[in-house]
Amino acid sequence: MYADFDLVIPETLDEALEALAGAVGGGNGGTQPLAGGTNMIVDLRARRVAPSRLVGLGRLDGLRGIRIADGRVRMGARTTMSDILRHPDLAGHAPSLVDQARVFGGQMVRNAATVAGNICSGSPAADAVPALLALDAEVTLASPSGTRVVPLSEFFLGYKRDARAPGELMTEIAWDIPPAHSSNRFYKLALRKGDAITVVGVAVALAAEDGKCGTARIALGAVAPIVKRATAAEAMLCGQALTPELIDAAARQAVDDVDPIDDIRASAEYRRHCVHALTRRLVTQAWERLT
Numbered sequence: 001m002y003a004d005f006d007l008v009i010p011e012t013l014d015e016a017l018e019a020l021a022g023a024v025g026g027g028n029g030g031t032q033p034l035a036g037g038t039n040m041i042v043d044l045r046a047r048r049v050a051p052s053r054l055v056g057l058g059r060l061d062g063l064r065g066i067r068i069a070d071g072r073v074r075m076g077a078r079t080t081m082s083d084i085l086r087h088p089d090l091a092g093h094a095p096s097l098v099d100q101a102r103v104f105g106g107q108m109v110r111n112a113a114t115v116a117g118n119i120c121s122g123s124p125a126a127d128a129v130p131a132l133l134a135l136d137a138e139v140t141l142a143s144p145s146g147t148r149v150v151p152l153s154e155f156f157l158g159y160k161r162d163a164r165a166p167g168e169l170m171t172e173i174a175w176d177i178p179p180a181h182s183s184n185r186f187y188k189l190a191l192r193k194g195d196a197i198t199v200v201g202v203a204v205a206l207a208a209e210d211g212k213c214g215t216a217r218i219a220l221g222a223v224a225p226i227v228k229r230a231t232a233a234e235a236m237l238c239g240q241a242l243t244p245e246l247i248d249a250a251a252r253q254a255v256d257d258v259d260p261i262d263d264i265r266a267s268a269e270y271r272r273h274c275v276h277a278l279t280r281r282l283v284t285q286a287w288e289r290l291t
């Protein structure tokens, strides 16, 4: 059923980084990390990937968990969707991220699927990514020679291509706690309410200053080769008191930022329509919470 591969299960992060350091070229072969396996095992069975060696991260407990302190939310790479749902304080800071976890796969998938696995799978329909982009998250990438921090907005280079060098492991996802007068939201449109691939995913984060919109971030999933920010639409909102007309115009602008495809779930035209409708709805809801 599977092509042959070696499985290494390190006990420490250093051992994992050493094991991955031999990775050459990345792509579908070579040495690759294995987290929850909810993408990797499916891809192995379908022979879409053929690694010669997998490095299982299951014993690296230090990479799992959520810490909220000193103005930052820090999430270990192995944190699962169920961990997100169980955290007592996360919904207060990042309701968008909690909402995406609520509609993510089924219970067994949520128990295994990690945040880093979701990001590194590179799918434009990866549900954690729009919320994390709108929260302006950064990711930490580690190798035996050290660590570096990359804004998530610069991580995706193209369809299933990202900024990781061969052998680099994602260890943390972090972002600033949103300011007091702010609101973030996420909506996943799919063909079913549970266990469904996203047709369009939209996340919005707004912050208000003196009755105007101080910060606006809009992230769009499943409507382009990568999950992306609608920067032109964001610029229309920043510094303005938001009116229904302005929100509608920005939502129309967001449609110009996307490049959806026709597939078995929806047509490109329907996806564009949903980008407009969902962006308008979420920006309106977020702004209403701030005024």
Ligand SMILES: Cc1cc2nc3c(=O)[nH]c(=O)nc-3n(C[C@H](O)[C@H](O)[C@H](O)COP(=O)(O)OP(=O)(O)OC[C@H]3O[C@@H](n4cnc5c(N)ncnc54)[C@H](O)[C@@H]3O)c2cc1C
Pocket (backbone or CB within 6 Å): 032, 033, 034, 035, 036, 037, 038, 039, 040, 041, 042, 077, 078, 103, 104, 105, 106, 109, 112, 113, 114, 115, 116, 117, 118, 119, 120, 121, 125, 126, 127, 128, 168, 169, 170, 171, 195, 196, 197
């Ligand atoms: C039935 C089913 C339902 C699903 N539903 C959804 C859904 O609703 N929404 C959604 O977005 N996805 C869904 N998925 C896809 C999948 O569950 C997610 O993308 C999940 O987050 C992947 O995480 P994982 O830990 O299982 O990653 P894995 O499968 O272990 O790995 C995925 C990729 O990431 C790499 N990787 C993992 N961890 C790291 C790391 N720390 N550093 C560097 N690279 C790493 C691996 O090498 C691999 O290339 C579903 C999958 C299934 C089978």
